Amino acid sequence: MDLHAALTYLESQPNLASLPRLLFGHSWGGYAVATVLSYEHDIKAVVSVSGANSAMDIIIEQANQMMGGMAYTQYPFLWLYQHMLFGKAASLDAVTAINTANIPVLIIHGIEDELVLYDGSAVIAFKDEISNPYVRYITATQNGRNGHNNLFRTDEAVLYIEQVNKEYRALYEAYETQIPYEVRKQYYASIDRFKIHALQPSLMEEIDAFLDSALMQVHP
Numbered sequence: 001m002d003l004h005a006a007l008t009y010l011e012s013q014p015n016l017a018s019l020p021r022l023l024f025g026h027s028w029g030g031y032a033v034a035t036v037l038s039y040e041h042d043i044k045a046v047v048s049v050s051g052a053n054s055a056m057d058i059i060i061e062q063a064n065q066m067m068g069g070m071a072y073t074q075y076p077f078l079w080l081y082q083h084m085l086f087g088k089a090a091s092l093d094a095v096t097a098i099n100t101a102n103i104p105v106l107i108i109h110g111i112e113d114e115l116v117l118y119d120g121s122a123v124i125a126f127k128d129e130i131s132n133p134y135v136r137y138i139t140a141t142q143n144g145r146n147g148h149n150n151l152f153r154t155d156e157a158v159l160y161i162e163q164v165n166k167e168y169r170a171l172y173e174a175y176e177t178q179i180p181y182e183v184r185k186q187y188y189a190s191i192d193r194f195k196i197h198a199l200q201p202s203l204m205e206e207i208d209a210f211l212d213s214a215l216m217q218v219h220p
Contacts, residue, residue, distance in 0.1 A: 045214030
């Protein structure tokens, strides 16, 4: 795993090795920061956002959405291919790693996640199997920020994105799907990207408080 390699490198650097390590990851990053706990790294805390429990869980889930039940007939071949590519790392899963590490882990997931299903491949779907007493969960339920890529949006960003999408649909229909390049260029130039990507203060404060607390505590 690239994250395993990155942490190994950091630990080999005298000016970095003594610093506390906190991991934050979203989507595949959420999977990575959880499963990397399978390795012997000194990690103080992890925040896993919209992550899958294992590579095979998300692969089969995605295949099932495209192929239906036929996806399961391909499981042995997909499993073999993953192990040919990644070796033992292909068998890692977040639940086992989290339980083994026994450090603070914050798991965040939206109930309308369209890529990593909340009740499917998501780490949070396996919470009954997580025995680590230092794990916390946040379930995002509010419309407009309960999906895969919108968890951190402010209320203003949610409304602004709705407006931007409405304007694009109007252009799309006005030009019968063939929006001229200059019109598209002007449209995208008009978008306030800072407003779209503004971070929801309450969620960021929860994450910040979680990490601060983890730095202050001593865990076995």
